[in-house]
Amino acid sequence: MTTHANAESETRLRAETRIREMALSVAVASALQVAVKLGVADAIGDEDADARDLGLAVDADPGTLARLLRALASHDVFEETAKGSGRFRHTELSKLLRADAPGGMADMVLWAGAAWTWDAWPRLEQAVRGGKPVVPELYGKDFFSYLKEDAGADAQVFNRAMTQASELTSRAVADTLDLEDARTVADIGGGHGHLLRTILERHPHVSGELFDLPAVVAGADAALRAGGALAERAGVTAGDCLHEVPVTADVYVIKQILKWDDERSVRVLRNVAANARPGARIVVVQNLADLSPEPRVTTAMDLFLLLNVGGREHDKGDFEDLFRRAGLEFTGVTQARSALYLIEGRVPAARP
């Protein structure tokens, strides 16, 4: 074969391999989830470990466990010390699956494979054809009602995964947020309050209010609650931001919430503005599809949101439009030393 023909067939082979890898990628997702469920990352210490001992430790068939670990090792999650040795050690990636890893991602992995996802992904074609979520039809209720009423342990996993994600990014957001002229901050849909706690620790002159659904704030960070280390500067309000946001603050943070349909996103922004003073700042903290440094994650999340809440990831221009529709002035966008952006608007002096 000529050099040209060789190069062409190599290119073709690479393309075929990539398609095969993508077509089978559910195997990686599933293997990752099983590794977390079994607690393999916790069973491997600082030294390498034999699959037979690991099998005993995590209650799995040793030969099959070795196959699972090899599948993951092909993605640099765990490493076999020598091909076929059956001995495995940690890699930088597998360490993130340890339950006690600082900034660990075990709950994020479990959340990505929660029970509803295995019902919903096979209906992606239906969602794409109709442009609508599939969770309401699957369970007869909207996603957050399903989560609260029927999801059982997956609801805990969701809240923990949100806290884990917050731990990874809260510091960057708190550092980037300009609070020099602010005295009060409210975190709307703030989950258990990890970001708010980080903001209060980083900006000692500021007081804060956590706002989320009643079942969620019931598990709020102890530091924010009565008797907690930050209790004197913190409050907790339970409510539904689609209904009303009875909180007054100089700066409202809305992180990773405005991913549902536009009508609801505008409603939340309007509800926040309804109790806000003129000039109050509204800072949406979110990924931006057009500026994302991790486009494969952002576009996968876009489909995830389509399936569960009929939502989407947004571009910068979408936010300019959402702010305008909610009667807010769009003031700009800043990257928060992560994949997240601070997208900022202001309640106008004279309301339209």
Ligand SMILES: C[S@@+](CC[C@H](N)C(=O)[O-])C[C@H]1O[C@@H](n2cnc3c(N)ncnc32)[C@H](O)[C@@H]1O
């Ligand atoms: C994707 S999580 C983001 C949590 C947190 N802001 C963060 O970034 O880690 C979405 C949050 O919105 C809250 N949420 C959903 N619907 C809500 C509603 N109608 N009113 C208030 N909070 C709501 C959820 O309970 C959850 O804490």
